[in-house]
Structure formats: C-alpha cells, structure tokens
Amino acid sequence: MRILFLLCFCFPAFSQVSLQLKPEVYDFEAEDYYISSVQDERVSQYFLGKVFLRNQSLTDLLIDGGTENAFLNNTRQGFRQNRNGVSLIIKIEELAFSEKRNSNGLIDGYSEMKLKVFGVLEQDTLELCSPRSSNRYNRSLGTAHELAYEPLLRQMWVSCIEYLNGYVANSVNRLELFNTGSEIIIEPFSYQNRGDTVHYFSRKVTWNDFKGRPPMASKFAAAIFPSIGIGTKLTIRNRKLVAIIKPQVFMIPSQSWVKAGSMNASALRHEQLHFDITKVVMDRLIEKLRKIEANTMDDLSSMIQYEYLESFREMNKLQQQYDDESRHNLDRVGQAKWEEKVQNWLKEGS
Template sequence: MTRILTSAFLSLFLFLYTGNSFGQDVILKLKPTVNTPQARDYTFRQVVDSRDQKSIGQVYDPQRNKHSASFGGNLPQEALQLYNARISSTKNPSYRILVKVYKLDLKEIYHPDLKAYKGDIQLSLGFFLYGEKETIHLVDFNSKVQYGRPSTQMHFVETSLQKLFESSWEYFDSWLSTQYLTNRALVKKVRLNIIDPIRESSKDTVFYDPKRPLTWADFTETPNPRSSYNATIFSSISIEGNAKIENGEIVQTISVKVYMLPEQSWVKDANDYANNHEQRHFDLTRIAADRMISRLKNVELEPFLFEAILNDIYLDAYREMNRLQELYDSQTRNGINSEKQADWNQIIRKALAGDMESFDKILD
C-alpha cells in the first residue's frame, strides 16, 4: 500500500514539474528563449495556424495510456513570441513577416526492451512578406526531429518542439541574409536609368535629332488624293526597358525613342512653309517625350507598384502628345493661319529649350 502511494506521488510530481496534465489532453508550450536577441531589419507580425486538426498527435503516460497533445489553441501566440524573442528589430523594420504553420505531427511508439518511448515530430511552415496589398511567399521550412524519452519524462517532447521552431527561425534568418540583395520580393528601392541618346536614322525610321531637321525625302508614302491636307507625318514616342537587381534595389532601364515613319508620311506640295509645319509636329512629339522624362525623374516608385506607375506615365505622355498635335493643327488650321503658326513656332522653340510656361498655359 505504501509503495503504491509513493509511486502515484512521484508520477504526479513529475507531471506537475513538466507543466503537463494527463487528463484528456496534454497541453504543450513553446517558450521564448533567453538568448541575447539579434539586431535585425525585420519583425514577425503574425503567426497563423493553417492546420485543420489542432491536435499534433498522441503521447503516452507512464501507464501507457494515449493522450491527445496540442497547444490548447495558443500555438500562434506562443510561436510569435518565440520568433520575436530571437531578434531585436530596428525602429522601422523594412520587412514584416507572416508565418503560416502548415503541418505539425507527432508520433510516439513504445519500446518494451528499453521501457521507453521513441518520438518523431514533423514541422512544415511558410514565411511570407507583407506587401502593399497582399502577402508574398518567400520560403518554406520542412524538417523533423526524433527523440527518445523515459515514460515519466514528458519534457523531451516540449524540448524537441522548441528546437524545431528555433531551427525554423535560424533557417529563415540565414535565408534572408543571402537573399535580400538579389530577391525581387525583398528589394527596398527602385532606381531609374533613363537612356535617351541621339539615334541613327534609316530609310524605315527617322529618329529625332535636333541637328537633323526633316526633309521631304523623309516623306515616302504616296499622297492620299482624296485628303484635303497637303502633308501628313506619322511621329510617335516609345519606351523599352529591362529591370535587374543590384545591391538590394531594382534598377529599371528605360530607353526612350522619338521617331517618325517615312512610309506612313506623305506630302503633295513640297514647299518650305509646309516643311516647317510638319517639323513642328515632330518637335511636339519630342516635347511630349521630354515632359515624360521629367515626370519619370521626379516620381517616387515603390518596388511593388512601379511597373504600373511607369506604364501610366507613358500612357499619359502618349495621350498628351496626341492632344498637342490636335491643338496645334486646330489653332493653326493645319498651317493655313500663318499668325498662329508663328506663335506656335515660338512656343515650340521655348519648350524645346526647357521653358514650358507657355506650353502649360496652352494645355490648361
């Protein structure tokens, strides 16, 4: 009788010591480490338990009875505390991290010869970056740990779980240290490299060159006999580019082209006055491109949205170019009104030199 009471008391003492109760469920805990936190430019914002089944498996008590093991619904909070205890974040961290727990499974088997239990724990989770509108998947962690324990030593289970989650942080921290300079999802800045050189023209494409004014030889399409216009020029702007990552920032190269197409441009009466009118159409295309470049140089770009913003700037410039061409032809009556033509000649010359005051008044 005395031995039975002593054994029961010893078992109770061990269960209380490990912080677990062998009632219906065994409640496990993760504990923040007491190690010196590492200075980092990121913080863990949230941990989400994505598992359908919140029990992680079953463990045995000293009488070899099975009990369901879980975190009692506290896994997200405890894991978040564990992760953030490992780091000392900067005041305004560059990266806010979400962790999703996909899988956490525990299996134990009894070894009669050893009178002990062997356990196997598998952990699978993902690290995500909070973006402007959505989370961005960064990397997954998949690992497992095995342990052996005497029947009365439950703390081996919690210790193994603790090691798994700490290993997941070490894995992510190491991954981030090798990725932040080259991984697009982690870049902090966008830098534009705008290329706008004087390009060599060909018979198919005449690129804008202030030292090479248009000649009638650049208008090679057969005139439209039914058109009331004396001449027509097809001029436009385009951009091309590519992006690469250098030292943690996106370097976006934008190549600007201002051109006219001879095979879509024609003239009936090739005189100097008409040539000047068509040259001014080409100049207006150049001005629209200059104004676009000015916007590009002054825009603030975020890594997650910069492509859409650049596209909007280009489309705005294209629409502005068309509006300018229409205003010019409307006010000069396609060059017939010589006074208005002279006014536009002056406005265009100033705009090409960088003085946009008169130009802005016209657009307003």
C-alpha cells in the first residue's frame, strides 16, 4: 500500500492598501465656474505609490474607483459651484506617495499633487493655472492603512481647489476665460509728422511733399502714395476684451512724385482728393470696427485684421475708380463729380 503525501505550501496573500475618498464640505464656493471633468494624465488613475507594510515589504497604494471619479464626485458633493459659469477641466499631472525607512525604524513619507486647470471658451481650451500641494509625514510600520493616507490625499486635493478658487477670484477681471464681451476704443488720429510720413490731419499736402523720383515710363504728371494703418493693442479690463485702436491716415513723400512743369493748383487738388478718399475709407473702417463683438482674443484680433484688409482693398478700388472716371484729372466733369462725392462722404464721416 502506497501512501501519497500531499505537501501544501501557504503563501501570504499580496496585500494592497486601498483608499476611498471621503466627502468634504468646502468652506468656500465658486462664483464664476464649475468643474466639469477631472482627467488623470498619469499611466494609471488607480495607482498612488508604494508604501511599507508591517512586515517591511512594499505594496501598492490604490484609490477605489480611480482618481477621476473620486475627485470629481468629491467636488460635486461638497463644493458649491456656478453651473452657469465657465466649464473647467482639471488634469492631474503628478500624484504620488513615496516612503523610506529612517534610522529610527520609522517611515518618512512624502506625497505630492500637481494639477493643470483649463477652461473651455467656445471651442478652445485655455490654460488657467497650475495648483500644487504636498505633504511630509512620519509614521510607524504598523499604520499602513487607509486612515494614514486618505486625509493626506483629500487635504492635497482641497488645497489645490482652494488655490484655484483664490486665483479666479483675484484675477477674474483680467482673464480671457471669464470675459463678458468685447469693447473697441478708438484713439484720436495722429497729427505729428515724423520721418517719411505726412499725416492727413496735420495739413493739406503741398508739392514739397512729393519727393520721389518720377518713373521715366509713366505718362502721368504726378502720383501720391496715401495709405491707412491701425495700431492695435489688445487687453482685458473689467471682464471685457478690449481693443485700443490708433487710426492713421497718411501719405509717404518718398514714394509720391511729380514731374517738372506739372506743379499747378489743379493737379495738386487732384492729388489731395486721393488723400481725402483715403480718409473716407478710414471713416468707414472705424464704423465697422466699432460694431465688432467677440468672445475670444483670437476672434477679436482676426475680426479687426479682416476689416482692415477689406478696407485696404476698398481704398485701392476707389482710388482706381477715381482716376478712371476723372481720367487722371483730364476729364473736368468727372473730376468735379468726384470732388462733390468725396466732400459728401467726408461730411458723413465727421
């Protein structure tokens, strides 16, 4: 008779420490935003680090249900937020507990949390701030359980949300995310002539302003080079996206020319009217700019640039039409019609 001996080896079960984030009643509230989602950018949203067990072995520190649900539910339950405000996305960049034994046989621990907060503005997400929090702690080997870590984890999260809330409260009036619309400010026209520039409002043009060399092949007696420009500064004031615009109507002497023997009063009036047409175009541009409404800085900048380019094209078109219909001042009737037309336009814009 044979006896079969069955040897059983009992291995200790691998122990993990799991946390369940407890509710928190926040003693502050969000007036201008709400947290719509939490996204963990780390490899795992469940893993928090390695911690020591009583037997001096290391084990995983985990969070039940993952960080995304745990933190989002924590804020939804205990943090009063404005659901009609700006939607914020919180991304977890770093979150970890680490421990090491010291010379006294105790455990020195360190925990750290780093977040990035983004706001949703129309179809874009804009970075808002980067809260962070950390803790240093000391414990004995016999305390590796939820009560040793959950309060630290929750405290870091609440500290980051408190930082976020304070940042928004202190900066809301100058943050693009929280704008309530746009405002266009038109500054006065430039008057002072500098360098190779004669501004429209400084004076009428004279033949002394035509300093360029006449092209040999040109059949015309004179040509003025007028143009428009806008200096634009974008800023945020009192929750408004503000565009401060400095309009300029000018001519460039070095590119304007007149042939010898052509410096008469009639020809100068013709060239001055080209300058007047440029002012008309600027008046129209200013009216278009005043009507701009935007909710993002990119849109505000793009709209201003679009209107400027459209006006520049209109200026070139009108200048060409004026020369065609007046036959470069040879058609007196056509010239007179344009003089009357431009004067009426200037009155409308004044």
